[in-house]
Amino acid sequence: MSNVKYTLVKKFSQLTLKTMHYLPTGGKSYPGFLFLKYSGRETLPQLTSDQIDIGSIVITGTNGKTTTTTMTIDLLSNDMKLSTSVDNNTIYALTTGILKDSSELGVFEYGIRDIEHGEPDNIQRLIDPIGVVYTNISREHTQVLGVKNSFKDYVKAKTLLSQGMDKGVVITNCDDPNTAYIGFNKQDDVHVTYYGFELESLEDIFEAPEVKCPHCAKALTYSKHYMNHRGIYSCECGFKRPEPDVKLTKFVTDRDKWIITIEGRVYNQVVDDEVDINATMSVPMLGIHNLYNILCSATVYASFTKDVENINEKIEDYFNKLDFTILPPGRFEIFEVDDKLVGIGQGDNGDALKVNTLLMDLYADDEVEFIYNTPDEYEDEVFADHQVAIRGLNPAHLIVVPGRVSVDKAEDYYNQIKDEYDSDFYPVEYDFEKRINNIIGLIKDSEYKYILVSGCGEEQLVWDEVKRRLKEESS
Template sequence: MIGKITSAVSKIGPGAGGNIPGHMVLKVGGDEALRQLASELKLGSVLVTGTNGKTTTTTLLIKLLSNDLQIRKSFENNTVNSITTSLLKQDGDLGVFEYGIRNTEFGIPDKVQRLVDPVGVVYTTISQEHTQVNGVKNPFLAYYHAKILLTQDMKRGVIVTNSDDPRTALIGINKQKDVKINYYGIAIDGIEDIFDEMPIRCPKCNEHELSYSKRFLNHRGLYECECGFKRPEPNVKLTNAEFGVDSWKLTIEGNVFNYHAKKEIPLNLELTVPPFGFHNIYNTLASITAYASYTPKTDRIEDTIYKIFNNLDMSFIPPGRFEVVNCNGKFIGLGQGDNGDALKINGLFMNQFIDGPLEFIYTTPDEYEDEIFADHFEVIRNLNPEHVIVVPGRKSVEKAEEYCNRIRKEFDNVDFYPLDYEKMDKRIDKLTQLATDSEYDYIIMSGCGEEQAMWEKIKRKIIDK
């Protein structure tokens, strides 16, 4: 009753910060309130998690499943309060919820799994991010462990996970005795990582470095270890790709175990999509695999996939995410890249457009985030910009200047702008000016910052010019 009263006076909806009613439900009713709400779903719930690609994958999965039935959903505001709000305010027999996890203190993944009791969990990819949470250092192993806990006690349903990512693949391998696993991955030549190879320790034995026969992006690729751990064969795979200027043609094949039909569903797809960047191939594979795993309408799977993807435009990309804008002949790539994997994805996307000297407007991590800076610096080195502008991406101006001085040791043409994080409007105006007034025709602006608001406002200002 408290939740419904709060809902009536709240004008904030799921996907836009709508967590007030859910917060009140949990505060008054406790954990049992979430369990009761989740039990109303006749077809169960699906949770989407990972480091990068959560929101895009959730958005695409919602588009696909909404074609078949009414669903309850939440995305972008990926907390337990948002999940509870969606269960309270919406109707539908199936739930699809984005769920971000930073660590066990702030993410409570094991509790969420127990209370929601999902029939599906989708993993995108897992890489280092948020090396500090609330000012406290957040070790990567603790972060990874929290992701594992989301499915550790899962005894029913289907896990959809990325076979090209050794960390998410291991989660699937370790759960094969309990639930069905549908892996997705890439099975083509012609896609290669442009960045220097970095050693990746085997997540299973934690003793040996993984040996890669091919790297698609950062730690994703075809790998194996001396201990016997190796990349599992994907159930759904990209088997061919034609990359055009205006559109891409993707061939996707596989066999997916469907939870409701209790049988494998064959897929053979020839999709035409926008040239949306290599990272969105993974989001496409994840959402298609998840859709085929969880829809109850198995007789129309391919028809629905064609309907959604062959009519896709760039509006499906969440606000603040990386895009390349043509501003009066200047190609400006901008958007959030607040971990090493994300910035590499942005750099790979921007690299398609670069045909001359590059300027890099870099927004830095904060204190205690040296690991993220190290990953970011690898991207800067590989793109080799002629000019670098460094701006604090988070609160510490002093730490940003320290990062800037490290960059100056390897690059001659570097400028620092100590913009105050608390004066966000002035920061946005200055970053916009730096990009639009630049003497360079190819500019990338990325790094840390507010995950949506800052980047989207800058993007809109540049487009309006």
């Protein structure tokens, strides 16, 4: 392809950026789509090097991608000019982010559900990232559009995003055996930076899942469980949790805040030198899982900023000012409604419901009622993970309501757990207004002081709306 055509297509695609803001989607993918269609995928490396001076970082994982990417962008944008793309999964959105601005560094979120619906190996080849970052890999999203994909393929898709790298840094969660193993296999090719918890005080309240060794498939032995499959583990084959380079070493509750300390040393790719991290800050009680997002984004920041002076002050300053708006819509929060304490928000996979449950458990010093919003058809795997979270909480009263489309399937899930608890089922049809009113009515009529409302639901149309109305009434 001629350079003239490449330049024309690039200009034309960039022009569409301006007009696309008026479209409902905000034009997240369209300019990138145009560019790739008319200029061709193989010109993406040229576009990337034309637009971005130093290189790109790609952030992936099952949970926490968006929050981690947002925090990373906030931290790095103080020191450098960035190209970014947050909260989407396609090569088109990513290309749109590259077209938008010329910059020093690219920071892109990239979610991969499976190999068929993503193209991790192409992204790696075409973007040629100097950093690939893994949050965690859990098994909740292995069903896509009703089709069950094996967890092995899902892990493979994530692995492919960094497999071809021959320079740069892989930053990965070592408390998660699957992301740790990805790092373990790249140690000879690139710098690998592990982050993880080093906490005596934190223990999981849930029954431990059986986790297979990613190397030999035997069951891993855990000496400590932090959260679900994350913890300190080893296998008889020799694979074990790598020692973290960056650790969360302190985590204490102080009124409505958490005081945390992050310590460690990383290799900084941009200045080609080692950098020390030692930061203590007080953050809102965002949920234990967000501590991983904080730890991860601070690690990425220290590994890629060009301005390594005072990084600890900058990390502390940013996280000290953090508030709940960092979290995506529908996020879980706890607030008072008529002298009751209600914890409400999205928990649409096992991991997410567990962290909500854990946070509610921290607050509740009496019996908890749980208004559980079920998954849909073909989501039996999610339901199985939800059951573990429900058992961990052991609610005094369980109310089951349909969270997704199918009311019949909700009833089927209800029938599977009803005998374990004092329970009721409300078969509210697929109508957001009716569902919102039902949830609000149940909270108002409840005789319990602590109420958890979570599970699957429409993030903005249901969770945000229920929260908004409850807060409006109580203010």
